[in-house]
Amino acid sequence: MAFLAVSQEFEGACCENLSIKSLSPEFHLRECIGHFNLYLDVEDEPFVCYGASVFKNNENKTYLYRSKYGTWIIGKTLGKVKKGALIRSHDDEKDKFALVCPCGVEKWQAR
Secondary structure, eight states: OOOOOOOOSOOOOSOSEEEEOOSOTTOTTGGGOEEEEEOBOTTSOBOEETTEEOEEETTTTEEEEEOTTSOEEEESSTTOSSTTEEEEEOOSOTTOOOOSSGGGOOOEEEO
16 A cells, blocks of 8 residues: 555545445445545535545435545544444555546446
8 A cells, every 4th residue: 555645735625416326236244335425614614624525415314525544434423544444545656646636537346
């Protein structure tokens, strides 16, 4: 695993709504995926985690956020890499830059 230097300067995501799904009917974390919306605070400003926008699935109360290492995480605890992390982005290219929006993630891995 390669750790990238992730910029902490906020750059907004290109998407406001994302749908993450599995083609496998036996996927054991099906309840963690679904429709995610840009997570806004009371002043309609986007929540930010490690320089990237945060998304939330209100139905199953999971978050989609970027970790301090540049990977995207779906988890129950916002901002944590291990505690509550259920699914994370998994790219084959070790030199790939940290994506600003999770719409560019091609592969995910479940714990």
